[in-house]
Amino acid sequence: AESPVFQKMKDEGTTSKAPLTEAFGQWKNAKWVLIALLGAVAGQAVVWYTGQFYAMFFLEKILLVDGATTNILIALALAIGTPFFIFFGWLSDKIGRKWIIMAGCALAVLTYFPAFHALSNAANPAMTKASESAPVTVTVNDNDCSLQFDPIGKNKFDSKSCDIAKSYLAKNAVSYTVVDAPAGTIASVKIGDKVITAPDPSKVTGDEKGAAIKAFGGEVITTLEAAGYPVKDNPAAAKDPKAAKKILYADPAQINKPLVVAILTYLVILVTMVYGPIAALLVELFPSRIRYTSMSLPYHIGNGWFGGFLPTTAFAMVAATGDIYYGLWYPIFVAGLTLVVGILFLPETFRRNIDD
Structure with a gap:
């Protein structure tokens, strides 16, 4: 079923006759599409993909933890962290969407390097020691x-x-x-x-x-x-x-599993901070007559391209430099870009009337 507001517009014949042109061909709307992409969704995407998919890739392919152990550790972290999606969604109804997303991006920028260094020391200490000596x-x-x-x-x-x-x-x-x-x-x-x-x-x-x-x-x-x-x-x-x-x-006997789960859980919590409020923010950011069209582009470009290419791009950066942490510059740069654009241009939306 359609949402009540859109069903009412259909019944009254007030829906947009050219949603693509209205959403992307008029600067007054197109600018909000760009702000949504660069000031919210791009950062959300790379934090999400880093915290779940790249963390799994890093654990298995770079730290060489066996696949079964990697999946179990990731699953435990997701089980612990998943309720925070609900928590941050609820919190965004109380204090606003923007600053929770910005806080998640800021923490990613500030802590990804120490978090992944700690993950290396916990998951494969022998490799870390050998690479130093x-x-x-x-x-x-x-x-x-x-x-x-x-x-x-x-x-x-x-x-x-x-x-x-x-x-x-x-x-x-x-x-x-x-x-x-x-x-x-x-x-x-x-x-x-x-x-x-x-x-x-x-x-x-x-x-x-x-x-x-x-x-x-x-x-x-x-x-x-x-x-x-x-x-x-x-x-x-x-x-x-x-x-x-x-x-x-990675020697299974040397893996500090509680610490690995704790680090992975922290990365998942960053995911919940940026993802919990994002759907509500996008709905509230655009007028109802072109809402679905307008929010589709930043959401899918942000997650499909900025997020989807993260593992491949990060690996290429690692292979080029030899530094197993160098690939983290990709999500850090994108999250930093979102932080700047979001702080400067993204409005707070949680008190907006979405029936307009």
């Missing part, structure tokens, strides 16, 4: 490297030595720093005192290239293990001859 460096010319932005997961990144080295380390969650080298330099990885040169795809092709890449990965993982990084036998290697024999991992 035996740092990894990659010597490359950055202009020779591809941007490893791969939203559909089809690119192999094996046409350049730089890509092979960075892709291997990034996919195995090894943090590294980049040492710049002259153009044309074959990429190399240094772990402690040992230097391992990546394969040169201009000299090896086909099966020979695949074998060289596998040998390179085997030498890197063996050196990492000798340097104190947590390594175990890969159970997939028994069935798949192409699989690596050893892999990095």
Whole structure:
């Protein structure tokens, strides 16, 4: 059924005859669409995706916690945090929508780095300790490297030595720093005192290239293990001859699960702060004759693009720099943008009459 206000407009014949033109073609309405997108929904989206989806990606793919444990820890945090959606929705009816959303964005900007550092220490302390005592460096010319932005997961990144080295380390969650080298330099990885040169795809092709890449990965993982990084036998290697024999991992016995759940719960609570009031704010922001059309664009662009591309964009940033926390700059920048635009231009709406 339609909402009472819209049903009344339909009965009276006062609905918009051209909602797209009225919503987006007239600046007096289009400006509120932009303010809603940049001053509310974009920040809400990246805080939501960081707190739930990127936190899960970070835990499993970067900190190397096994999938079952990751899902259980995330589920516990969601179970604890979910009632706060209702709480912040209720609170926004009392004190307003805007400042709760702005507070969630501000906390994200201020605390994402310490929160994810704490998550690393709690979930994989051995990896954190090893990366400090035996740092990894990659010597490359950055202009020779591809941007490893791969939203559909089809690119192999094996046409350049730089890509092979960075892709291997990034996919195995090894943090590294980049040492710049002259153009044309074959990429190399240094772990402690040992230097391992990546394969040169201009000299090896086909099966020979695949074998060289596998040998390179085997030498890197063996050196990492000798340097104190947590390594175990890969159970997939028994069935798949192409699989690596050893892999990095997070030792389940060393995971501080209560602390991990506490950190994840905090991230979920930030999600509830920005998401609990957002639907009411969007409804109240636009006039009823073009409400649905007007709020659809900022909501879906904000969540679908700003939020949806977050994991892929963050991983590309990690692969480019070698810093496992560098991808957090994406949600921090977007949440910061929303904070500025929202404070300056977003009105408080909770006392507005939505029947207009």
